[in-house]
Amino acid sequence: xxxxxxxxxxxxVFNDPVPTPYAILSHTWDGxxxxxxxxxxxxxARKKTASFSKIEATCRxxxxxxxxxxxxxxxxxxxxxxxxxSEAINSMFRWYKNAIYCLAFLSDFSxxxxxIGASAAARKCRWFSRGWTLQELIAPAVVRFYxxxxxxxxxxxxxxxxxxxxxxxxxxxxxSHTHLAAISLAKRMSWAATRRTTRIEDMAYCLLGVFDVTMxxxxxxxxxAFARLQEEILRKTTDLSxxxxxxSEDSEYCSVLAKSPAEFFGCGTIDLxxxxxxFRDEISITNKGVKIHTPLQSIVSEDGIFxxxxxxxxxxxxxxxxxxxxxxxELDT
Numbered sequence: 001x002x003x004x005x006x007x008x009x010x011x012x013v014f015n016d017p018v019p020t021p022y023a024i025l026s027h028t029w030d031g032x033x034x035x036x037x038x039x040x041x042x043x044x045a046r047k048k049t050a051s052f053s054k055i056e057a058t059c060r061x062x063x064x065x066x067x068x069x070x071x072x073x074x075x076x077x078x079x080x081x082x083x084x085x086s087e088a089i090n091s092m093f094r095w096y097k098n099a100i101y102c103l104a105f106l107s108d109f110s111x112x113x114x115x116i117g118a119s120a121a122a123r124k125c126r127w128f129s130r131g132w133t134l135q136e137l138i139a140p141a142v143v144r145f146y147x148x149x150x151x152x153x154x155x156x157x158x159x160x161x162x163x164x165x166x167x168x169x170x171x172x173x174x175x176s177h178t179h180l181a182a183i184s185l186a187k188r189m190s191w192a193a194t195r196r197t198t199r200i201e202d203m204a205y206c207l208l209g210v211f212d213v214t215m216x217x218x219x220x221x222x223x224x225a226f227a228r229l230q231e232e233i234l235r236k237t238t239d240l241s242x243x244x245x246x247x248s249e250d251s252e253y254c255s256v257l258a259k260s261p262a263e264f265f266g267c268g269t270i271d272l273x274x275x276x277x278x279f280r281d282e283i284s285i286t287n288k289g290v291k292i293h294t295p296l297q298s299i300v301s302e303d304g305i306f307x308x309x310x311x312x313x314x315x316x317x318x319x320x321x322x323x324x325x326x327x328x329x330e331l332d333t
Contacts, residue, residue, distance in 0.1 A: 001095065002076040003069040004039075006059035011039050011076065012069070016091070017098065022069040023062045024099035026136035026143070027054065028126045030107055033074040045075075057150050058103055067100060086217040093209020096139035104136070109147045115159040123166045131197035131206040138169065139209060141176055167191060168268045180210065184272050184312055185233065186241035189264035201225040203260060212236075223259060230257045231285050238283070240292075241270055241312040244323050256290050269314040270323065296327065304329040 002011045003022050014020065034052050038045040046052050055072055062070045077088045096102060106125045115122050127133050137143060143156035156163060160174040169191050172178030180188065188210055197203045201218070204225035208214060213232040218225065233242060244267055245258040258264065281294040296306040309324045 001071070001091075002036075003071050004055065004059065004076065006062045006068055006070055009042055009055070009059060011036075020069055021067055021100045022071055023058075023065070023067050024071045024096055024102050024136075024140065025054075025058050025073070025105065026096075026102050026127070026133055027105040028107060028130055028133070029074065036075050036078045037080075039075045054105065054107075058105075061103060061146075061150070065101070070103075071095060071099070082217070089205050089217055090208060090214040093135050093139045096136055096209075097141075099140050101142035101144060102136060102140035104133075104143050104145045105150075106145060106153070107148050109153070110149070112147075112151070114152075114154045115145055115162050116154060119162040119165060122162070128166050129195055131192060131195045131203050134167075134192055134195060135206060135209045137163070137167070138173060138180070180212070182272075184241040184244075184270050185211070185237065185239045186244040186264055186267040186270040186312065189242075189245070189258075189261050190266070190268040190270075192261035193263075193265035193267075195261070204229040207261070226260055227255075227257050234283050234285060234290065238281070239272065239312075240283075240294075240308075240310040241267075241272065241323070243325055244270055244310055244312060269316075270312050271314070273311055273313045273322070299326070 001014050001016045001018055003014060003018070003020075004010070005012050030050065032048050032051060034045045034048050034055060038048065051074070055075070058070055058072065062068075073092075078084050104127060106122070106127050109118075109122060109125050109127075113121075122128065137156065140156075145153040145155070145159070147153055153159075157175050160171040163169065163174055164171050170178060170183065173180065173183065191210075192203070192207055195203075197206060199219065200222050201220075205217060207229060211229070211233050213229070213236065215228055215232050221228075230242060243256060245263040246266060247254050247263060281292065284291045292308075294308060296308055299305040299307060306327045306329070307324050308327055309322060313320055313322050315321070
């Protein structure tokens with residue numbers, strides 16, 4: 001893992017886990033960012049005035065907090081190495097979690113108010129709509145927000161109510177009171193439903209840490225990346241809410257797996273109604289698709305139609321509604 005020495009602005013290499021405390025930057029990319037290659041010569045890096053000034057401002061703040069090192073995604077990863085890029089993406093959630101704190105730079109937020117006083121303006125910030133910043137918000141215990149002029153806006157903990165309104169993420173998760181494993185898969189997916197990434201594959205890769213899975217990066221595979229993500233999740237879960245997504249009404253015949261996080265829009269109120277660690281049914285990925293061993297409820301009025309309980313529910317207008325999917329028996333021909 002590479003870190004920027006905040007005093008010298010030079011990159012230094014550390015073995016993982018990093019033995020020295022460090023801060024970490026979360027931001028949205030703006031134009032021509034300083035790269036790993038640029039940082040080999042600081043004179044070259046400084047020519048990218050706007051993006052290098054972002055690194056300098058970050059380092060000043062870090063030094064003011066008594067830390068000497070900071071990680072910045074644009075220049076601490078050698079993206080010309082596919083192996084290094086894959087390792088970094090699979091490790092990123094852990095790197096953010098292990099940071100002493102995260103600086104969240106909202107480059108398009110110029111309001112003089114803090115997040116609590118300007119939540120409507122904050123909602124329009126790109127930072128709250130990008131795929132990668134989801135894990136960067138969730139993973140660190142401490143997140144400090146700064147506006148376009150690097151003025152302090154507040155913390156994740158202190159602004160949890162406003163951030164929950166903007167993102168849909170439970171305050172318990174934002175305050176580190178609730179473990180991610182206690183949140184249904186459907187609800188976690190819903191947090192990414194309206195977020196975007198530049199590359200289609202990154203919409204899956206940016207969620208690896210949120211679901212505690214790893215997988216190889218295969219840029220060029222397109223939407224298949226999100227299918228692979230769901231398959232990896234199913235290999236280690238007992239949470240059937242992953243099947244609680246909803247296709248649009250005009251959707252054609254579709255897979256049991258969702259096409260994208262967008263199909264989990266509206267799943268933010270889904271909770272588990274069983275102890276998933278005592279769930280004994282089997283879920284596996286086979287050459288024919290997803291295989292599940294679980295009891296089915298026969299629908300008396302419909303021959304060959306069964307109801308599969310997904311062991312999750314949502315509250316609608318005070319009404320407890322169990323969620324499941326209908327299955328139709330296909331006779332062998």
